[in-house]
Each structure stands twice: as structure tokens, then as C-alpha cells.
Amino acid sequence: MPFHTHTLANGLQIIGETSPSARSAAIGFFVRTGSRDEIQAVSGVTHFLEHMIFKGSERRSYLDVNRDFDRIGAHYNAYTSEENTVFYAAILPEYLPQAVDLLADILRPSLRTEDFEMEKKVILEEIAMYDDQPTWSAYDNAKRIYFATHPLGNSILGSPDSITALKRDQMYEYFQRRYVAKNILVAAAGNFDWPAFVDLVARQCDRWEGGQPGRQGIRETPGSGMFEVMTKAKVNQEHVLLISSAPPADARLRHAADTVAMVLGDDSGSRMYWALVDPGLAESADASFHDYEGAGAYYISFSCEPGQAEENLGVTHDLLRDLQRDGITEEELHQAKSKILSRVVRGSERPMGRMQAIGMAWTYLNRYRSVDDDLRDFDAVTLRDVREVLDRYPIDRVTTLALGPLEKLPRPNGNGQK
Amino acid sequence: MPFHTHTLANGLQIIGETSPSARSAAIGFFVRTGSRDEIQAVSGVTHFLEHMIFKGSERRSYLDVNRDFDRIGAHYNAYTSEENTVFYAAILPEYLPQAVDLLADILRPSLRTEDFEMEKKVILEEIAMYDDQPTWSAYDNAKRIYFATHPLGNSILGSPDSITALKRDQMYEYFQRRYVAKNILVAAAGNFDWPAFVDLVARQCDRWEGGQPGRQGIRETPGSGMFEVMTKAKVNQEHVLLISSAPPADARLRHAADTVAMVLGDDSGSRMYWALVDPGLAESADASFHDYEGAGAYYISFSCEPGQAEENLGVTHDLLRDLQRDGITEEELHQAKSKILSRVVRGSERPMGRMQAIGMAWTYLNRYRSVDDDLRDFDAVTLRDVREVLDRYPIDRVTTLALGPLEKLPRPNGNGQK
Numbered sequence: 001m002p003f004h005t006h007t008l009a010n011g012l013q014i015i016g017e018t019s020p021s022a023r024s025a026a027i028g029f030f031v032r033t034g035s036r037d038e039i040q041a042v043s044g045v046t047h048f049l050e051h052m053i054f055k056g057s058e059r060r061s062y063l064d065v066n067r068d069f070d071r072i073g074a075h076y077n078a079y080t081s082e083e084n085t086v087f088y089a090a091i092l093p094e095y096l097p098q099a100v101d102l103l104a105d106i107l108r109p110s111l112r113t114e115d116f117e118m119e120k121k122v123i124l125e126e127i128a129m130y131d132d133q134p135t136w137s138a139y140d141n142a143k144r145i146y147f148a149t150h151p152l153g154n155s156i157l158g159s160p161d162s163i164t165a166l167k168r169d170q171m172y173e174y175f176q177r178r179y180v181a182k183n184i185l186v187a188a189a190g191n192f193d194w195p196a197f198v199d200l201v202a203r204q205c206d207r208w209e210g211g212q213p214g215r216q217g218i219r220e221t222p223g224s225g226m227f228e229v230m231t232k233a234k235v236n237q238e239h240v241l242l243i244s245s246a247p248p249a250d251a252r253l254r255h256a257a258d259t260v261a262m263v264l265g266d267d268s269g270s271r272m273y274w275a276l277v278d279p280g281l282a283e284s285a286d287a288s289f290h291d292y293e294g295a296g297a298y299y300i301s302f303s304c305e306p307g308q309a310e311e312n313l314g315v316t317h318d319l320l321r322d323l324q325r326d327g328i329t330e331e332e333l334h335q336a337k338s339k340i341l342s343r344v345v346r347g348s349e350r351p352m353g354r355m356q357a358i359g360m361a362w363t364y365l366n367r368y369r370s371v372d373d374d375l376r377d378f379d380a381v382t383l384r385d386v387r388e389v390l391d392r393y394p395i396d397r398v399t400t401l402a403l404g405p406l407e408k409l410p411r412p413n414g415n416g417q418k
Numbered sequence: 419m420p421f422h423t424h425t426l427a428n429g430l431q432i433i434g435e436t437s438p439s440a441r442s443a444a445i446g447f448f449v450r451t452g453s454r455d456e457i458q459a460v461s462g463v464t465h466f467l468e469h470m471i472f473k474g475s476e477r478r479s480y481l482d483v484n485r486d487f488d489r490i491g492a493h494y495n496a497y498t499s500e501e502n503t504v505f506y507a508a509i510l511p512e513y514l515p516q517a518v519d520l521l522a523d524i525l526r527p528s529l530r531t532e533d534f535e536m537e538k539k540v541i542l543e544e545i546a547m548y549d550d551q552p553t554w555s556a557y558d559n560a561k562r563i564y565f566a567t568h569p570l571g572n573s574i575l576g577s578p579d580s581i582t583a584l585k586r587d588q589m590y591e592y593f594q595r596r597y598v599a600k601n602i603l604v605a606a607a608g609n610f611d612w613p614a615f616v617d618l619v620a621r622q623c624d625r626w627e628g629g630q631p632g633r634q635g636i637r638e639t640p641g642s643g644m645f646e647v648m649t650k651a652k653v654n655q656e657h658v659l660l661i662s663s664a665p666p667a668d669a670r671l672r673h674a675a676d677t678v679a680m681v682l683g684d685d686s687g688s689r690m691y692w693a694l695v696d697p698g699l700a701e702s703a704d705a706s707f708h709d710y711e712g713a714g715a716y717y718i719s720f721s722c723e724p725g726q727a728e729e730n731l732g733v734t735h736d737l738l739r740d741l742q743r744d745g746i747t748e749e750e751l752h753q754a755k756s757k758i759l760s761r762v763v764r765g766s767e768r769p770m771g772r773m774q775a776i777g778m779a780w781t782y783l784n785r786y787r788s789v790d791d792d793l794r795d796f797d798a799v800t801l802r803d804v805r806e807v808l809d810r811y812p813i814d815r816v817t818t819l820a821l822g823p824l825e826k827l828p829r830p831n832g833n834g835q836k
Contacts (some may be wrong), residue, residue: 070687073756269488338491350767
């Protein structure tokens with residue numbers, strides 16, 4: 001499928017993969033800013049700002065934004081991660097002009113003080129709600145202790161204190177500094193006309209300030225190695241999350257890391273599935289590879305009856321020790337590849353999937369990656385690559401957080417020997 | 419895209435929509451049986467049987483089934499509804515033979531007594547888990563009181579009593595009677611070769627008993643009109659669900675009913691969104707149209723702080739009364755169409771979506787429906803159709819269930835007058 005790029009004079013980048021046989025199009029505005037780009041005093045401002053974007057611009061009130069999206073039947077939303085804030089819409093091809101107009105317009109928000117104070121309450125409720133979800137809470141706290149002083153440990157939502165103290169002008173300052181043209185990528189995929197798309201984006205975005213993009217603290221970390229038990233009496237199950245280091249988003253070894261995580265903790269047929277879920281020792285078990293700019297991590301988790309947590313932690317340490325020592329088998333490699341190739345293909349079948357894929361590839365690798373590029377790289381993973389990634393990033397050197405009713409949980413000895 | 423059909427000598431039907439540009443294929447076995455086909459003594463047997471299907475056949479143990487699916491990287495699962503049990507897999511095209519072999523093989527399960535007793539515990543846990551989910555519990559109980567003696571009111575999961583009492587031989591009898599060739603449709607979509615597919619299915623399925631398909635109690639119902647408050651002290655929010663009657667799955671007016679539900683209760687920009695969610699009166703609000711064989715229903719719901727439930731119920735009744743009396747506006751019709759057309763197109767972009775769509779169309783209409791057929795029919799809905807569907811199926815004649823901490827909730831007067 002044809003791929004195109006264009007850069008506006010102010011530095012804003014536009015990319016697109018056109019697919020004339022598609023029946024829809026997807027557009028995304030990728031702002032290269034997230035919780036890792038925040039200082040502690042404004043913790044949570046990126047996510048709060050994402051909400052404020054939908055509150056309206058000079059040309060549109062909050063009601064207008066909602067109605068204009070609905071009028072074109074757009075499937076639209078946004079999300080904030082540690083390093084990206086992404087606004088996107090999937091639409092029928094004929095509504096491309098309206099969708100670009102809307103997304104570009106709201107990215108220059110009014111940030112009205114009245115809306116800011118109203119939305120602050122929503123954010124505080126969201127923080128309380130997420131705090132009640134043990135899976136999220138375990139994830140957020142495990143990340144915090146693993147990354148320690150590394151900025152990837154910053155909370156995405158912020159704290160009740162930081163949000164309460166946040167002023168509209170602090171958000172405006174952050175917006176002006178981070179939502180600059182040089183920090184923004186616009187991506188489209190599906191059925192659309194490239195030159196017309198570039199014109200539409202340029203018409204609205206070429207007046208935006210170029211600005212100075214940038215990010216502090218890009219570095220790897222082996223993790224703190226801490227072991228913490230957070231007691232939450234109201235939670236029924238014990239949620240245990242182990243984090244170990246893995247390759248960053250642009251590493252050659254990232255495909256091997258994904259393969260290792262799949263063999264260890266995919267939701268069916270993985271080592272953790274057979275050792276913990278199938279025999280009924282744990283309600284759920286999972287391992288996945290998360291890649292960031294300059295760093296990466298494996299997230300390895302299970303949830304179970306509290307009385308079962310100690311044994312399960314022992315089983316998990318044994319699995320990690322065996323994996324670290326012996327790697328994976330040829331049969332496991334083959335099975336993991338089948339699953340990953342199938343996942344990549346299925347993820348590529350909608351313009352929304354392709355838009356996200358080309359946007360992320362451009363963000364992290366600064367180059368185009370076709371579906372076939374991804375398939376080829378996953379298919380090329382060898383047992384030697386798996387050995388190499390384990391040697392460089394030992395998966396059994398973990399930081400551990402347990403969250404649930406337990407008041408204590410014995411720390412297994414060494415690297416999993418019991 | 420080319421559509422094909424074939425019927426085996428024993429009555430098993432095979433359909434397929436081939437799309438050579440797709441990169442994957444999806445296959446589904448649609449068994450035309452569900453909770454509505456159960457008698458009370460075996461309540462829950464359909465869903466329990468769906469689980470048992472994955473426990474193995476003469477040729478495969480439970481482990482073999484899991485490993486064989488994983489080996490081909492299949493994305494696979496199954497679900498049981500009021501009237502269908504569907505087993506499906508999405509795969510890369512080269513694995514079609516293995517996928518057909520696996521799905522067809524497990525549909526002749528061994529139903530080993532030992533596996534049956536083990537799985538019974540899993541089902542009982544699943545019932546307890548769902549019972550703890552207020553949204554599901556409200557849905558299940560509202561359906562029960564709305565349909566009353568109509569078989570669509572049967573519980574999909576069954577009760578702890580019915581499952582505990584169920585014997586392996588009762589399940590086997592149900593299996594032999596319902597999983598017959600004449601009651602099964604095999605559908606495929608995406609990148610696959612039609613003649614080869616028919617051969618693969620025929621090779622395994624042509625020995626299956628033809629059997630006698632059939633279903634009792636196919637009729638419409640206006641609903642009981644009951645109003646019930648179920649007190650669950652442990653639940654935080656009050657969950658209120660109103661059901662009114664709507665057209666059945668094969669009715670000409672089904673597209674108008676879908677449009678009405680979208681205008682009333684889509685998750686963004688609908689009347690319920692602006693009246694309940696946007697001002698913060700309710701946490702969530704929703705209306706949707708469910709169509710069944712011979713009957714249909716609108717499900718209209720909200721969840722909120724218990725103290726807010728009475729006012730919200732009044733607001734909802736007002737919305738229903740206004741909608742019933744005045745219908746919808748030209749602008750609302752246009753907006754709903756944009757959303758529905760966009761939803762239909764996005765749902766059609768993967769073989770999995772098309773396989774489900776052609777399978778359901780064949781099940782309920784006994785004919786092929788292309789994406790363009792669906793788009794044309796939705797686009798053709800007029801304000802007169804909306805008036806007609808409201809006249810024939812008054813949306814404000816509701817059956818109501820409230821589930822949550824409240825001990826009582828006043829029933830609004832008449833059809834929503836306060």
C-alpha cells in the first residue's frame with residue numbers, strides 16, 4: 001500500500017498509508033508528550049489536558065465538539081500514556097474534511113477557567129475510580145517502585161493533591177510548550193486522497209508555533225529490585241505484579257522480547273497459563289512486553305486467592321529462573337510466531353489498526369513499517385535472539401508489588417530459588 | 419465479494435464470502451440452539467455444553483485441543499446466547515485445513531463424566547462471578563421478568579440448583595438432539611478457497627446425523643409490565659433497566675428500531691446522554707435494540723447514585739413519552755444514520771466481522787446480505803418508518819427492574835407522567 005510523508009514549514013509531520021479498497025479512513029494526531037515529560041508539581045497535567053481538549057476551541061463550544069463528531073458518525077476518542085497523547089477518529093471517507101477540521105481545531109483549545117474547574121472534579125473522580133480497581137492500582141504502583149526516580153515512573157493520572165493544586169495557567173504553559181508543531185505527527189490510513197489530506201491539515205496547522213520539542217531523561221534502567229506489599233483490605237484477591245527490564249522501542253531485539261513474553265504469559269497455552277491458570281491456582285496470569293523510548297520492561301502478573309499468593313509467587317519465580325537459564329524450545333518459538341503473526345495480521349485489517357501502527361513506528365523509529373516488514377521481522381526471530389535478549393535483559397531480576405488483603409508475603413530467596 | 423452456499427446430504431449448510439485481498443480468514447460453526455430451547459430441568463445446559471466442547475473428542479484430549487489451536491496461532495472462542503451457540507476461529511489462510519479439522523472434531527465431544535464433574539465447578543464459579551456483576555445481574559433479571567413465561571426469559575447460565583442437579587446423560591441427550599446437521603451452519607469469510615473449504619467441511623461433517631431441528635414458542639410478547647426492586651446492599655450504584663417490545667430479527671422495521679435506539683441511548687450525543695450523563699445525573703446510560711427469532715426488545719438502562727435513581731427514572735420516562743409521542747427529528751435521523759453506517763462499515767472490515775454478519779443473516783433471514791445491502795437498508799429509513807415502528811411497538815410501555823442498595827423506588831405514574 002502506498003506510503004506518503006510531508007512536513008510543514010513549522011515542522012509538523014504528516015504521514016499516510018492509502019488503501020483504496022478500504023471502506024473507511026482513520027486519522028490520528030500524535031502529540032509526543034506524556035507523564036514522563038511532567039515535573040512533579042504538575043503531575044497529571046498531560047492527562048487532564050487531554051480531557052480539556054474536548055471542551056472546545058475559539059470556534060467551538062463543548063456542545064459543538066460533541067455534535068460535530070456525532071454528525072459525521074465518527075468513532076473518536078483519545079488516550080494519554082507515559083509518552084504520547086493521541087487523538088483519533090475513524091470515519092467514512094466522505095467525512096475526511098470535517099474530521100480533520102475538528103481534530104485540528106480542538107488541538108488549539110480555549111482552556112476556559114470555568115471548564116477547567118468543572119473538569120477537575122471529573123479527573124478527581126476518575127482517580128478515585130481507578131484507585132478502586134486493583135489491577136490498575138497494582139500496575140501504577142509497581143511501575144512507580146520499579147522506575148523509582150526514572151521519569152517513566154510518573155503517574156499518568158496524577159494524585160488528588162497535584163490535581164487539586166493545579167492552576168489553569170500551569171496547564172496553559174505546559175500546552176504552549178508541548179503541543180507545538182515540531183512535537184506533533186498527523187497520521188492517516190485507509191481510503192483517502194493524500195494530496196487533499198495534506199491540504200486539509202496544512203490549512204489549519206501551518207500557523208501553529210514550531211516550538212522546541214524534546215524530552216529529558218531518556219535512559220535504560222534495571223529497576224529498583226524492590227519488594228513491596230500494599231495492604232488493601234477491601235480487595236478480595238491478591239494482585240501480584242513483577243517487572244523486569246526489557247529492550248527499548250527501537251531495539252533490534254524487541255521482536256525477541258515480544259516472543260519471550262508470549263511464551264511466558266500469553267492468555268492461552270503459555271507457561272504461566274499451564275502452571276497457574278489451568279490447575280486453578282490463579283484466577284488470571286499474564287506476561288507482556290512494554291516498550292518505551294530508551295527503555296523497556298516485562299510486566300508479569302497474576303491474581304489469586306490471598307492464601308495462594310505465596311505458592312504462586314514461588315511457581316512464578318521458578319518459571320522465570322528456568323526461562324532465564326534454558327530459554328525457550330523450538331516448538332514454543334514456532335507456536336509463539338504463529339500467534340504473533342496472526343495477531344499482527346488481524347490488527348492490520350482495519351484502517352484504525354494501520355493508522356496506529358504507522359503512527360507509532362514513525363514516533364519511535366522515524367520510519368515507515370509495512371505489515372510485511374513486521375511479519376518478516378517476527379518471523380526472523382531465532383533461538384539465538386531469544387538467548388541474546390535474556391542475556392542482556394535478565395527476566396528473573398524482578399521488582400515486585402503485591403496488592404490485596406495480605407499484610408505480608410515472604411520474599412522468595414535470590415532469583416527464585418525457594 | 420463472491421458469496422457461495424452448499425448443503426450436505428444430511429442438511430448441514432455451508433456458506434462463504436470470499437475476499438482475496440484479505441490477509442486472514444474466519445470460520446464459525448453456528449449451532450441453532452440456546453437457552454430458549456431448554457426446559458427448566460436442564461436450565462443452563464446449552465452454555466455448560468459449550469464449555470464441554472473444548473474438553474475434547476475421541477481424537478483429542480483437552481490438552482490437544484488447546485495446543486492444536488495455539489499451534490496455528492488461532493484467535494478462537496465461543497459464545498452462547500438465547501438462541502445460538504457459536505464456535506469460531508480467525509486464522510492465517512494457510513491454516514484453514516487445521517482450523518476446520520479442529521472445530522469440526524470438537525463439535526463431536528466425548529463428554530467424559532470426569533471432565534463434566536470438573537467443569538461443573540467452573541460453571542458454578544462463573545454463575546457466582548456474574549451474580550456479583552450488577553450490570554449482568556440487572557440484565558438477566560430484567561429479561562426474566564419482562565419475558566415471564568416466554569422462553570426468551572430463560573437464564574443462559576442456569577441456576578446453582580439446576581447446574582448442580584444436571585447429569586452428564588441429560589447433557590448428552592440434549593447434545594444428540596440439538597447438535598444435529600440440520601441445526602448447524604458453517605460460515606467462512608476472508609481469504610480462502612471455496613471448493614477446498616467445502617471439501618474440508620464435508621470430509622468431517624457428512625457422517626453427522628441429520629436430525630430434526632426445531633424450536634418451540636416462537637411468538638412476540640408485549641412484556642409483563644412488571645416493576646421490581648431487587649435490593650443488593652453490597653452494590654454501590656443503583657442499576658435500573660427498562661425493557662419494551664420491538665420488532666423481531668426478520669422484520670422490515672428492524673432498521674428503524676435500531677435507529678430509534680441510537681437516537682435515544684447511544685453512548686455519545688443521544689437524548690439519554692444529554693439528559694442523564696452529561697449533567698452528571700447518571701454514571702452511564704444506554705439504549706439498544708435486541709432482535710430475536712419472532713420477538714424483539716429495547717433495553718434501556720442507567721446506573722447512578724442510589725439517591726438519584728428516582729429522579730433519573732422520571733427523566734427516562736419523560737424521554738420515552740416524548741419519543742413515543744413526537745418521534746425523532748430529521749436532524750436526529752441524519753446523525754443516527756451517519757453513526758450506524760460508520761458502525762456497519764467498520765464492523766465489516768475484518769473477516770471475523772463479515773463471518774458473523776453472514777452467519778447471522780443466514781440464521782435469521784435465510785439469505786445473503788452484503789455490506790451494501792445493510793448500508794442501503796439503513797440509509798433508506800424514513801421518519802415514517804420511525805413513526806410506524808413506534809406505533810406498532812410502543813417504546814414507553816416498559817417493564818422495569820432496579821437492582822442496587824435501594825429498598826424501594828416509587829413507580830412513576832402511567833406512561834411517564836409525574
